[in-house]
Every structure is written in C-alpha cells, then in structure tokens.
Amino acid sequence: MNMEQEHKRTAWLDGELSASEAAAFLAELSDAERHELEQEKHLNEGIASLLRADAPCPLSAWKRATAAVYEAEAAQTRTRFQWRKAALIAAPIAAVLLVVLMLAVPSTTDATPTFLKLAGATVPELEHYSSVQPERDQVDQLLRQYGFNLSLDEISVPAHEEAQGRTLRLIGASTATYRGETVVVLLFACCNKPTQVVITARGGEAERAVREAMERKSVLMARELCPQYMGAVVGDTDRAGLLLALLRVSE
Amino acid sequence: MAQSADKLTTREFLELVDQYRDELFRYILRQAWDSQVAEDVFASAVLSAFENRHKFQPGTNFRAWMYRIITNKVFVANRHTGRRFDSLDEAGAERVPEPERKPEFDVVGDPNTVLEEVSDEVLAAMHKLSDNERACILLRGVEGFSYKEIAEILEMPTGTVMTHLSRGRAKLRKELGEYARASGILKTG
Numbered sequence: 039m040n041m042e043q044e045h046k047r048t049a050w051l052d053g054e055l056s057a058s059e060a061a062a063f064l065a066e067l068s069d070a071e072r073h074e075l076e077q078e079k080h081l082n083e084g085i086a087s088l089l090r091a092d093a094p095c096p097l098s099a100w101k102r103a104t105a106a107v108y109e110a111e112a113a114q115t116r117t118r119f120q121w122r123k124a125a126l127i128a129a130p131i132a133a134v135l136l137v138v139l140m141l142a143v144p145s146t147t148d149a150t151p152t153f154l155k156l157a158g159a160t161v162p163e164l165e166h167y168s169s170v171q172p173e174r175d176q177v178d179q180l181l182r183q184y185g186f187n188l189s190l191d192e193i194s195v196p197a198h199e200e201a202q203g204r205t206l207r208l209i210g211a212s213t214a215t216y217r218g219e220t221v222v223v224l225l226f227a228c229c230n231k232p233t234q235v236v237i238t239a240r241g242g243e244a245e246r247a248v249r250e251a252m253e254r255k256s257v258l259m260a261r262e263l264c265p266q267y268m269g270a271v272v273g274d275t276d277r278a279g280l281l282l283a284l285l286r287v288s289e
Numbered sequence: 290m291a292q293s294a295d296k297l298t299t300r301e302f303l304e305l306v307d308q309y310r311d312e313l314f315r316y317i318l319r320q321a322w323d324s325q326v327a328e329d330v331f332a333s334a335v336l337s338a339f340e341n342r343h344k345f346q347p348g349t350n351f352r353a354w355m356y357r358i359i360t361n362k363v364f365v366a367n368r369h370t371g372r373r374f375d376s377l378d379e380a381g382a383e384r385v386p387e388p389e390r391k392p393e394f395d396v397v398g399d400p401n402t403v404l405e406e407v408s409d410e411v412l413a414a415m416h417k418l419s420d421n422e423r424a425c426i427l428l429r430g431v432e433g434f435s436y437k438e439i440a441e442i443l444e445m446p447t448g449t450v451m452t453h454l455s456r457g458r459a460k461l462r463k464e465l466g467e468y469a470r471a472s473g474i475l476k477t478g
Binding site for chain 2: 041044045047048049051052054078081082083085086088089090092093094095096098099100102103104106107108110111
C-alpha cells in the first residue's frame, strides 16, 4: 500500500473523506477488502470507546492545579504591588530632584537672548569683547555703520563722585545679531563693574526680546531713545538712567 | 470560544478549564505512565495555561489550545520518566514501513470477541506506541478532533497526522492480535 492509499484508507476510517471521495475509494476495493475495512472501523471505534471510558480528574489533582493558579496570581499581585509601591516612593523623589535641578541649573530654562546678557563677568573680559577702540567717534561710526542714527554724548562725572569711586568709563562697543536684526552693544565700566547698553531698532524681534527680558527683570532698565530706537541696560549699576541719557539722535 | 482568556479573571479562567478538566485529565492519563505523573502534568499544564493566557488568540479554540499545552507537557514528562517508546519523529513518519499484517493474528476478523477480553491490553498496547502515534489516536478517536485541529495541536502537517494514525492503529492491531492469539481468544491458522 502506497502513502496515498494509506492516507485514503485512514481518512475513510475517520470519516474525513467527502461522499464522492469515499465512493471513489470504496469502488476500487474488492468485497473482501471492503468487509475488512468495515471491521477495522468497528475495531477502531471499540478501542476508542475503551479509551474513552471514565477517568475523572481526581479532586486532589484539581485542588493542586487551582492552588498553583491562585499562588501564581498572588505572586503577580505581589509583583504589581511592589511596582506600585516603588512608583509611589519614586514619584515624590523625582519631583524633588526636578525642582533641585531647576534651581541648580536656572540657565537651562533662561530664555534671555545672548545679546541681553553681559558679554564678560569683569571689565577686562568686557573690553576683550569690544570690536572698536573705546573712543566716542569710533562708537558713533559703528552706530552709523549699522544704520543707527545716534551719537554718544561725552561722559561727564562730577569730581566728587569720581573721588568716591563712582566712575563711569566707555570701554568699547560691539554688535550682535538676533533673528536677522543687528543690535549695537555699547560697553562701559560703571564703578569698575561691567555694564552694557544695548540699542535695537523699534518694532522688531530684538525690541520684543528686550521687553520680555524687562518683564523677567533680566535687564536693568529699558526705554525708547526716540521713535526709531530702544535702549536697554544690562549689568549691575545705579547709573542706568544716565547711560541711556548719553545717547541722542544725531543732527 | 470567542472570549479572550487574557481578560478573564482567575476565577473565570478556572471555571473555563473546569468545563474540560475530566477530558483533559483522561487525555493525560492515557498517555502518562501512572496517575501520579498524570496529576503532576495536569497541575503543571493548568498553571502554564494560566501564566500564558495572554498568548491565547481570541476567537480561536480554547479547548484545542489547552490540548496543545497539555500535549507538550505530557511529552516532556514522558521523556523525563526515561521510558523508551518506539520513537517515530515527524520527519521519519513518512519513511517507516507499516508493520506487516499477518491475517492469522489479525483481530479485525473478530473485533467484538477481542475487545470484550482485552480492555487492559488496549491500555498496555497504547503505551507501546510513540508519543505522536498515541496522541493522534487519542485526539482523533477519543477526543474527536479533526485532522486539521490535531495538526495544529501537535504542530505537524496533516499528512503526518494521518501517517501516525495509520501506523499507530496498525501497531495496536498487531499487539492485540498477538495477545489474543497467545491467550486463545483468537485461533491461528
């Protein structure tokens, strides 16, 4: 008997052939073979019947299985509880860490643009930032070069203030770019502290940045110099008003 | 069984298994070597099904899924007991020749007489089959699964299932025939 015949025979015994397949299969057999096949089917059913006889699941086996399932469930619950407990402990710790980080690293959330920050922590550092000599005419030339029709008045400090160390000195000027706009930064030493005066055109992004910085108090003072320009003072000085007053519209 | 086992509570899962517990245990008992092994396999299989219930595909046959888990467990248990079967792996199933049929020993000629006398021997003869032959015969003849379902439970082609059925049954006939002849239930010649 080849494999195909063997499979057909098995399928017939199990009733897995269609009616036409079964008829075709039986047609190829002799009467004796058909009889033998029927007997074999009968035997298979008898064996299956014996094997199908009751063998109920013992109560002990069922109890063991259910106990194992409930134990697994308890273990899963314990694991979930431990995770929840860990999360409950970790959440406040994470919140505290976040606050500490925010306090420790304020610059990471500081939205103040670079041109509104001191370019140097000391007067020499600020001098190094200058792109012109610390002369009024050079500063005026720089202002004109970048389209600012402004000029710087001569700095005049009363002698008694000078004697008290309340000095004011021009140390240079530079430029910066903010979102495509050029701003001019005048550099001063006020009482030997680095101080900057930032000049922007009005109505642009730079002016808006200045106003936002004012709200955050990250610039000392800001005001309109004229309808076209805005001035802002960056640094730690009590002479902010005087510094802004040094700038006037050119004739 | 369209319900997702993954969403079942523990109680619902156990109630579902409870519906089939007798037939599942019987299937194990017919394949394992003793009732103690059968109890071990049953508890282990139910636990495994519970732990893997998220893998059960909603809309598929929960009963067949349980049989697949149990079959794997019982095969492993039989390997661990160290008993030797006439191993007939899936690849080799197509090549093993059918046992020679000897008409004078053949119980087919008088099945009623033989079956009345040899119920214990049927169980003993079942244990002489390979794991796959025995599983195919039980899943088809006793548990009523189709060839396709058996193929899925045992993870083998349908043709191989048919081969295991054919060879397994032939071996059973031979075993029972020899016993029947030796004990005088069947006359030779």
